[in-house]
Amino acid sequence: MIVGRLQTGCLDDALKLFYEMPVRDAICWNTMIKGCLDCMDLMTAEELFDEMPEPSVVSWTTMINGFFRFGQVERAEVFFKQMPIRDLAAWNAMIHGYCENARVDNAVKLFEQMPSRNVISWTSMIGGLDQNGKSEEALNVFERMFKYGVVPNPSTLTCALSACANALSFPLGMQIHGHVLKLGFCLSVFVCASLITFYANCKRIEKATQVFMKQCIGMWSYLRLFYWLWLEWQA
Known part of the structure; x- marks a missing residue:
């Protein structure tokens, strides 16, 4: 209640x-x-x-x-x-809060002091740097994350692609697109939106259009599947 x-x-x-x-x-x-x-x-x-x-x-x-x-x-x-x-959630809250309040230097300092980090920690730092105008530093953190063997989630890739779009880092963005396909995040709306923005910013309009069309086709296929299952349940 x-x-x-x-x-x-x-x-x-x-x-x-x-x-x-x-x-x-x-x-x-x-x-x-x-x-x-x-x-x-x-x-x-x-x-x-x-x-x-x-x-x-x-x-x-x-x-x-x-x-x-x-x-x-x-x-x-x-x-x-x-x-x-x-606990780790408290450290992550501080990192996120600093970035949201434009205290990104404080966030970086605290990030380096963390006794342990998870994918949320890395994602918060990557996204925070990017949204505060430090896109190249955000990409450095993303590459560090991979060296530590941390597997990105859709939010991580969305933030990294946004940083690539802002920094016009086409080669790294292409690599991240490869990770998107490998990890099976190609139907994530936010990831695809970031991919489209990335390719558009890098003046690769044809690639941006391809991502958009594949997203539409993929979603249409899922809708057809769900409709078929619904018909089966009604039978």
Whole structure:
């Protein structure tokens, strides 16, 4: 019920239900804190965090994301330093938050200090550098990621292709297109959109058109398959 109230923006009703609960576990607290932030009420989110008997790592990370959303970078830094335990999600939240608030140098510094990284860490750093006008540095990070043996996901390839488009790096973009095909991401709408933008920026309009047409044909084939399965289910 609380989630339903929050999804419709009825924060006061959700808070009323929350405080009427006889027992509240960590999931309830975290849901309520995130709900306040989604309703753009940072003050109430902080009050709930302070009231929480034992804030979990998720609670701390949720607040860090909230501070960044409101542009309060220094508050996010304080919370991160005060965290009793920092998991990978907390580090990733800081990287993403720094980049979203145009503190890309801080993000790079923290990225290099990370005890471990996953594909989300690398993707956040690649995308963050690119969106802050450092596309060539973003591509350097992408190449480093491959040297470490990290397998990219569709979001990683989308960010890398965007960086190639902005840096006009045609050879690397072609290599990434090869990875797209190898990993089976050729039907991802976001990946294909990035491929089209990349080829268009590099003035390879014919290649851009080919990607567009293959995407349309691929999606049409899937629609035909789903329609056939639907007919089978109706039989």
